[in-house]
Structure formats: structure tokens, C-alpha cells
Amino acid sequence: MYWESVQFKGKRTSIKHGIYYEIAMDNLGKSIIEKSEYDKIEKKAAYYSDNDMGKSLVVSNAIQRYLCTCTVFLYLTVESFINFYAAINNISEHEKLERKPTKYKWRRYPRIVTNQEIDNxxxxxxEKLTMRRNELVHYKTMGGAEGIEDPTNITVADCEEYNSIVVGMFAALANIDESVKAEVERLQKTKSRFLDEAAIKRI
Known part of the structure; x- marks a missing residue:
């Protein structure tokens, strides 16, 4: 892993946002591979066998499992990092603000540290990533258990967009705080490592 631990307040501390991002990229890569397999099966739809139909369902379920995991862990990446950012910068308000929304912290903490604001x-x-994450963990019903909405209809393109949002947030913070530039580089290396591997396997 690129992120394992850092020396913080006299002891080694694991950097969870890096681990979360690796999990997200690993699952995005796997979804891309499975999507390629799914597309091959769907091309035969006109003369489906029972075996093809069963395999299509299995692959489709696998894709959604990977994409749901990717979405949740991308959100955990930004949530975990901003808390880590508060800790390493000794932001005294952090304990009081710990339960504030992640978006609020991304506005507030960089301003405390740099006296500048991230592009609004x-x-x-x-918000787009937050809403999808909330859909996955907070079920909404439409008239009883039989009317539970299915929040798992996520596409590879959705997760690629969510990833761009995450990387964009880190990059925007790096623009006002140079200490974060190394984090952006690590994100890019992690993304390349998993998605380049997926591109090779799908061929």
C-alpha cells in the first residue's frame, strides 16, 4: 500500500483514507473487468442459453457489488482525510465539530489552516457523492417493505465521476495548502495502479 502509517504525536498512526481509496479503486477496477465480461454475454442476447442468462445475472450482481463498495469507500476517503487533516494541523475545534457534515469540514478546516477557501x-x-452514499446506507420506503427503493443501480461511469470529485477535492485543497500535494500524487498513483491493471485484464 502507498499509505500505511505516519509518525504522529510520538507514535505510528495508520492513514485510513489511503486504505479506503485503495479499496475504492480496487473495486472500480474489478467492476470494469466484469462489465467487459457482461457486455460480451449481452451481445449474445438474441440466442441466450439458460446458462448465459444465469451467468449474466451473476456478473451483473458482481458489478453492482463492486460499484456499491467503490461508492461508499470513495466517500470514506474524503470523510476520513478531512478528519486526519484536522488532527495533523491541531485544529482545536475538531472535537466540537466532529459530528458536523463532511462538506462543512471541507469548508471550515482549510480556512482555519490556510486562511483561504477551497473553490465552492x-x-x-x-453533494452528488454524499447523496448516493446516503441512498446506499439509508433505505427509503414507498408504502411498506415491499416498496423499498433499490439504491444499487450504479454505473461504472457514475463511479468514475465520483472518483473525479474526490481527486478534485484533494487537488483544490493542494492549491491552497502545498502539504497536500503529496496526497494528490498518491491518489493518482493508486488510481493508475488499479485501473491500468483492469485495462490489461479486460483485453
Whole structure:
């Protein structure tokens, strides 16, 4: 792993946002591979066998499992990092603000540290990822258990967009705080490592 631990307040501390991002990229890569397999099966739809139909369902379920995991762990990446950012910068308000929304912290903490603000458009982009994450963990019903909405209809393109949002947030913070530039580089290396491997396997 690129992120394992750092020396913090006299002891080694694991950096969870890096682990979360690796999990997200690993699952995005796997979904891309499975999507390629699914597309091959669907091309034969006109003369499906029972075996093809069963395999299509299995692959489709696998894709959604990978994409759901990717979505949740991309959100955990930004949530975990901003808390880590508060800790390494000794932001005294952090304990009081710990339960505040992640978007609020991304506005507030960089301003405390740098006296500058991240581009508001970048912060607002997080809302799209937050809403999808909330759909996955908070079920909504439409008239009883039989009317539970299915929040798992996520596409590879959706997760690629969510990933761009995450990387964009780190990059925007790096623009006002140079100490974060190394984090952006690590994100890019992690993304390349998993998605380049997926591109090779899908051939």
C-alpha cells in the first residue's frame, strides 16, 4: 500500500483514507473487468442459453457489488482525510465539530489552516457523492417493505465521476495548502495502479 502509517504525536498512526481509496479503486477496477465480461454475454442476447442468462445475472450482481463498495469507500476517503487533516494541523475545534457534515469540514478546516477557501464549486460537487452514499446506507420506503427503493443501480461511469470529485477535492485543497500535494500524487498513483491493471485484464 502507498499509505500505511505516519509518525504522529510520538507514535505510528495508520492513514485510513489511503486504505479506503485503495479499496475504492480496487473495486472500480474489478467492476470494469466484469462489465467487459457482461457486455460480451449481452451481445449474445438474441440466442441466450439458460446458462448465459444465469451467468449474466451473476456478473451483473458482481458489478453492482463492486460499484456499491467503490461508492461508499470513495466517500470514506474524503470523510476520513478531512478528519486526519484536522488532527495533523491541531485544529482545536475538531472535537466540537466532529459530528458536523463532511462538506462543512471541507469548508471550515482549510480556512482555519490556510486562511483561504477551497473553490465552492468543488465543495458542492461532493453533494452528488454524499447523496448516493446516503441512498446506499439509508433505505427509503414507498408504502411498506415491499416498496423499498433499490439504491444499487450504479454505473461504472457514475463511479468514475465520483472518483473525479474526490481527486478534485484533494487537488483544490493542494492549491491552497502545498502539504497536500503529496496526497494528490498518491491518489493518482493508486488510481493508475488499479485501473491500468483492469485495462490489461479486460483485453
Amino acid at each position: 464549486k468543488v465543495i458542492e460537487n461532493l
